[in-house]
Amino acid sequence: MVRVYSAQHGEARSGAEDPARPLTDKGKEDAKKVANYVSKFVRVERILHSGKLRAVQTAEIMADALKPPKGVEQTDTLEP
Numbered sequence: 001m002v003r004v005y006s007a008q009h010g011e012a013r014s015g016a017e018d019p020a021r022p023l024t025d026k027g028k029e030d031a032k033k034v035a036n037y038v039s040k041f042v043r044v045e046r047i048l049h050s051g052k053l054r055a056v057q058t059a060e061i062m063a064d065a066l067k068p069p070k071g072v073e074q075t076d077t078l079e080p
Helices: 025-038 053-066
Strands: 047-049 072-074
Touching: 025 053, 047 053, 053 072
Parallel strands: 047 072
Antiparallel strands: none
């Protein structure tokens, strides 16, 4: 059975503040809290992200806690 879990990226800076829209300090901290909580209940093989900086940062934070054996990778299927 395949299960898919979806998570939104953490809080990002505004486009006016930084066009790349990286995570804010709060966004990083919130992502860490969610990742640490979820890691108690969920095992994942791989984490996919859209390639946007805020999504990459969130995926890497999630991977630190979830330790997916197949790692983290970008996919074009998550674009709007």
